[in-house]
Amino acid sequence: MGRPPKFTREQLQATALAIVDAHGLEGLSMRTLAEALGTGAMTLYNYVAVREDLDVLVVEAVVAQARWDIAPGAGWDDELRSVARGLWRAVRAHPHAVPLILTRRSRTPATFDVAEALLRPLARSGRSGRALLQAFRAVTALITGAAQGELAGPLALQAGESAAATIARFQSLPVDRYPGLVEIAAAAAGSDAASEFEACLDMLVAGLQATA
Amino acid sequence: MGRPPKFTREQLQATALAIVDAHGLEGLSMRTLAEALGTGAMTLYNYVAVREDLDVLVVEAVVAQARWDIAPGAGWDDELRSVARGLWRAVRAHPHAVPLILTRRSRTPATFDVAEALLRPLARSGRSGRALLQAFRAVTALITGAAQGELAGPLALQAGESAAATIARFQSLPVDRYPGLVEIAAAAAGSDAASEFEACLDMLVAGLQATA
DNA sequence: ACCTGAACACCGTTCAAGT
């Protein structure tokens, strides 16, 4: 007979994210989430259809934490920067979850709200239709790609390797074959993810201004 | 006593990629790869240390297929576009593998070669040091982010849903709350991934020109 | 409507043994 649900979706989201933050993506399973909630694995199937939905819960929890504020009278470019930064910061606060953000599609209001908040300044820049879609694609691609940042890509840190060791490894590549890689490896030593993201954002905004 | 290896790394790469292309990421396991090679699961541990290395094999197989050619006398911007397109096409040819490309770091010559090929035109644009690093981050973020394109993000296709159905679903969102999403959903109907990538690339190149 | 334990077909990996 009609039983009230034992958990809310928010509880599941928060608990799943806590597990990922603490133990990484591999730490999250139907069984570990159930145990953290004090119940049996099968109970979760009253809330999700398949295991992959746990990943979506994590994405929603992260995106829902995105915060930004827009200075009154700010131009569309500063408004765009604010929202983009807010999303980037939320994602970056949960490094283990980043691969899921890149990879999982979610359809909660929180996700839609962030998307709409990015679209507003882009529309203010004079874009509509296809041009608006394309600018949106470029911005989201840059944010998610940059959030992955030094996590993936050729210049990524090896698991359990110090930044200095990674840079040293690249520095020891043959300079005649990989002059560019050797050079940016040196530059990476005095760099950090946040300032790199800002610079990337500036480049894209400059491109958006040039093609508006 | 000294036995010659049964397989080459290239064989493992090609077989792993074939499995992912045919059966998706979930189809790839130590056991399925071993079976496809006609051996037992434990044999693979002579070639890889852990399961995750299978993912790296797939990434390498995909990146190694990137091809481009550079018109003689081309400007740095066209050279950059050529390489970026070449990488994007290789990635796009293996949709199931895209999440791995976004997420796994590889250190084969093929990966380094592509990175260096992107760095060459960026260096020609007059950048060095930190500016070169930042431009490189922006370009790779955009390529990988855009490759994921309509696969993730709020406008992603639902699994097993037609493009028309996805667009219809977005069109039915409340217009007063999500005017931008409703608008780009309509634009997405007459769009395709390749032309969206070209447009994104153009925007970033414009930004690179403006800040060179 | 929602909860739950037993059971099944998988999975990565350790170990010990082979050539």
Next chain:
DNA sequence: ACCTGAACACCGTTCAAGT
């Protein structure tokens, strides 16, 4: 040096039964 089967601790999920 490289190959391999048995065994172990996990995993997602089906099923049948409970309230």
